[in-house]
Amino acid sequence: MSETKTVIEVENLVTHYGTRKILNDVSMSVAEGEVMVIMGGSGSGKSTLLRYMMALERQTSGTIKLLDQDIAKLNQQEMFNLRKKIGVAFQGGALFSSMTVGENIMLPLYEHAELDIMTMEIMARMKLEVVDLGGFENLMPAELSGGMIKRAAFARAVVMDPKLLFCDEPSAGLDPVVASALDDLILKLRDAMGMTVVVVTHELESVFKIADRITVLDRGEILFIGTVDELRNHPSERIQNLLNRRAEDDAIDPDEYLSRLTGEPKTGSATL
Amino acid sequence: MNSGEQQSSIGRFIERIGHNVVVGIEEIGNGGVMVVESFYWLFFGPRLKQPVRFSAVIVQMVEIGIQAIPLIAMMAGTIGAMMAMQSIYMLRIFGAESQVTYGVAFSVVREFAPLITGILVAGRSGSALAARLGTMKISQEIDALKVMGINPVRFLVVPALLGMIVMVPALTIFNMMVGLLCAGLYINADLGISLAAYSEQIIDILSVGDVIHGVGKSAIFAVLIAMIGVINGASVTGGAEGVGKVTTRAVVQAISAIIVTDMLFAFMATR
Numbered sequence: 001m002s003e004t005k006t007v008i009e010v011e012n013l014v015t016h017y018g019t020r021k022i023l024n025d026v027s028m029s030v031a032e033g034e035v036m037v038i039m040g041g042s043g044s045g046k047s048t049l050l051r052y053m054m055a056l057e058r059q060t061s062g063t064i065k066l067l068d069q070d071i072a073k074l075n076q077q078e079m080f081n082l083r084k085k086i087g088v089a090f091q092g093g094a095l096f097s098s099m100t101v102g103e104n105i106m107l108p109l110y111e112h113a114e115l116d117i118m119t120m121e122i123m124a125r126m127k128l129e130v131v132d133l134g135g136f137e138n139l140m141p142a143e144l145s146g147g148m149i150k151r152a153a154f155a156r157a158v159v160m161d162p163k164l165l166f167c168d169e170p171s172a173g174l175d176p177v178v179a180s181a182l183d184d185l186i187l188k189l190r191d192a193m194g195m196t197v198v199v200v201t202h203e204l205e206s207v208f209k210i211a212d213r214i215t216v217l218d219r220g221e222i223l224f225i226g227t228v229d230e231l232r233n234h235p236s237e238r239i240q241n242l243l244n245r246r247a248e249d250d251a252i253d254p255d256e257y258l259s260r261l262t263g264e265p266k267t268g269s270a271t272l
Numbered sequence: 273m274n275s276g277e278q279q280s281s282i283g284r285f286i287e288r289i290g291h292n293v294v295v296g297i298e299e300i301g302n303g304g305v306m307v308v309e310s311f312y313w314l315f316f317g318p319r320l321k322q323p324v325r326f327s328a329v330i331v332q333m334v335e336i337g338i339q340a341i342p343l344i345a346m347m348a349g350t351i352g353a354m355m356a357m358q359s360i361y362m363l364r365i366f367g368a369e370s371q372v373t374y375g376v377a378f379s380v381v382r383e384f385a386p387l388i389t390g391i392l393v394a395g396r397s398g399s400a401l402a403a404r405l406g407t408m409k410i411s412q413e414i415d416a417l418k419v420m421g422i423n424p425v426r427f428l429v430v431p432a433l434l435g436m437i438v439m440v441p442a443l444t445i446f447n448m449m450v451g452l453l454c455a456g457l458y459i460n461a462d463l464g465i466s467l468a469a470y471s472e473q474i475i476d477i478l479s480v481g482d483v484i485h486g487v488g489k490s491a492i493f494a495v496l497i498a499m500i501g502v503i504n505g506a507s508v509t510g511g512a513e514g515v516g517k518v519t520t521r522a523v524v525q526a527i528s529a530i531i532v533t534d535m536l537f538a539f540m541a542t543r
Contacts, residue, residue, distance in 0.1 A: 054419050077320070083421030094416035096408075108420045111322070166419075271302055272405070272414055272424035272506045 004031040013062035022048050024220045035197045040217035050200045087157035091169040093149035095141040102137030105156050127155040147178035167199045183209045303499040313426040324430045332435030336397045352451030356458040373473040376455045385447040386486045390493035394526035398497040402522035405505025406515040433498045440494035441487045489537045500526045
């Protein structure tokens with residue numbers, strides 16, 4: 001039996017925001033073709049972990065390897081080349097409001113692929129068909145519903161046929177029917193395009209439906225990594241509380257939680 | 273208030289000043305880095321197969337320049353005529369109203385045209401730039417660009433900076449012409465000096481150096497407006513309210529920077 005290849009490897013990741021430690025010694029890996037769900041309560045660090053995996057931030061210590069490349073050691077051109085193999089569907093879609101849906105989908109092709117405009121238009125329409133948005137390419141993002149925006153974001157994320165797809169809270173703010181349809185879409189994209197998918201979510205229905213393996217984060221540390229069945233049968237009270245949506249008495253220290261929420265500097269970093 | 277509380281409030285006050293100074297220096301540094309990075313992408317982008325999109329530059333030039341023409345024309349005409357009125361009123365005291373052209377020509381070309389154009393563009397386009405970038409930041413559009421391998425400075429800042437550098441001086445020249453024309457029309461109506469004679473006087477009085485002085489500082493105003501807009505837009509936190517705050521801050525900072533720079537220019541040019 002052939003050994004499964006690891007495509008994402010996080011080792012001893014430690015991150016800070018100012019003086020605050022956000023992630024503490026986080027280690028995990030994702031195998032090729034796997035759907036890995038990262039879950040945890042608010043302020044657990046799951047979105048932060050995703051930002052570091054997407055190479056949007058530089059870690060304090062530890063290593064992150066994407067497709068066998070240590071992202072901290074890549075130069076600008078190597079990072080540029082790696083980015084072409086990564087797709088990201090953001091929580092709010094992050095479609096560019098000044099562009100049509102079609103132009104949004106075509107943007108990565110326009111920037112990275114040396115194709116004529118007609119070919120790019122055809123490819124963009126094909127991806128829109130995959131996410132059931134055929135014929136919507138000339139609409140502006142403001143003319144789409146929340147679920148449609150997320151599907152268009154998926155189309156943009158996969159237009160370059162990436163090897164890795166990161167999804168941040170794909171079903172947040174959607175009704176159960178649309179959320180379920182998005183879960184189906186993630187599985188469809190994984191199966192049809194052979195992608196490795198990392199999903200951050202706290203929607204248990206989605207977790208059980210799409211996850212091959214699950215990473216549970218709690219207060220910046222890994223509480224559990226395993227399959228859905230292992231998670232369901234895990235003896236830890238914290239995990240069972242999370243699954244049964246029960247608040248633990250000591251789970252959230254109000255002061256610590258407030259400091260997590262309000263501890264950001266009043267002005268941002270003033271860089272793009 | 274006892275002496276301990278007084279000391280601690282003084283300490284907090286000094287700490288706040290220190291913090292604001294550090295933030296200010298950091299913002300100036302980031303602005304400088306962004307200007308350098310912008311020129312890097314402009315010149316080396318094509319070699320890296322990541323060129324600046326010419327169509328985006330054109331869009332910015334239309335928004336910053338072409339769409340501002342009616343406003344600039346109205347303000348330039350009004351200020352030109354007003355300059356003529358005030359100059360004639362003052363010179364009449366000395367019986368020297370026929371010399372009004374001197375005051376109008378120098379004031380409009382060296383001072384009012386670049387200053388008024390800079391202030392109007394800062395209020396109109398600098399604020400729009402800060403709001404657009406701020407909104408893009410909070411809606412994760414900047415992050416989306418990064419993960420797509422698209423450098424946000426190349427994609428967003430360079431077109432705005434180039435648009436400003438081309439259009440603010442162009443608007444300043446337009447402002448000079450409209451301002452001088454409207455001043456001439458008023459002088460013609462009030463003093464009976466023909467437009468032909470007025471034009472000849474203007475050409476005799478003004479040197480190329482005077483025009484370069486006005487246009488040159490407008491190019492510096494353009495860089496200031498663009499960078500202040502970008503830095504404020506990029507520093508947004510706190511959602512829609514934060515966007516509103518940085519937009520106001522961008523306009524106030526840009527107008528202040530323009531006026532201070534203008535004063536420095538005036539000081540150096542008159543030594």
